[in-house]
Amino acid sequence: MDRQLLKGHLPVIILGLLAEEPRHGYAIAEELKRRCSSAFELGEGTLYPLLYRLEDKGQIKSKWVRLTNGKERRVYQITPAGKRTIAAHQKDWNRLAEAFRNILGEEWAKA
Amino acid sequence: MDRQLLKGHLPVIILGLLAEEPRHGYAIAEELKRRCSSAFELGEGTLYPLLYRLEDKGQIKSKWVRLTNGKERRVYQITPAGKRTIAAHQKDWNRLAEAFRNILGEEWAKA
DNA sequence: GATACATGGTATGTAATACAAGGTATTGGT
């Protein structure tokens, strides 16, 4: 699909995954592949910068977690601000959908 | 609303308006204001470059039309490729919506 | 000893939109 369409929507997909439970980067990528591969997949070079941006904006926070085997990985979790962002996005989505219905007709975006 | 969300969707809004009937730039702007102002408005500096891009890609074509008063204005109309783009976008939109439902739950994006 | 997976990172480019400004021509009000 046209990647341009993802702009602005992609962060919310990530936030949605983190709203379910805290996850580290690789787990996010895997989960995305499992659940959305038909729509899109993300390279690491897309995912990590995205996570940094989200953290910069305070919508997620991360901490390094030491595993039993001594390895570390970075686990992200959503913040209240992140949850508000999801809600706001939902509103925007509906406004967009309404604009499309206005212009392309009622039949549009039924399924 | 977050303008990032419009990326990739905006051209389709324009194409939709031109699918109704050929229009010149200003008329497009007016119609948009009338029908979508709650969602967004476009400055001319956003609209015209958008039209140029669409024409470059062959999704619309334009011609100068001389009015009775001797003035000229540029009228755009959609091409078959443009119509195909609308249809493709519709598919992408539904895929996106499905991804959100997958992740944010069935309740999402109902209206 | 090669290959794959798990996990995190950076650097650079591209393309869509935002914003700001400028320009001409007509119309209408005072």
Add this chain to the structure above:
DNA sequence: ACCAATACCTTGTATTACATACCATGTATC
């Protein structure tokens, strides 16, 4: 006759998100 508003088109620069491609490291597996 003048000013303001509206109709209409154009250009240039900045922002920003995402794509692409690449690197590093360790561990399991064949």
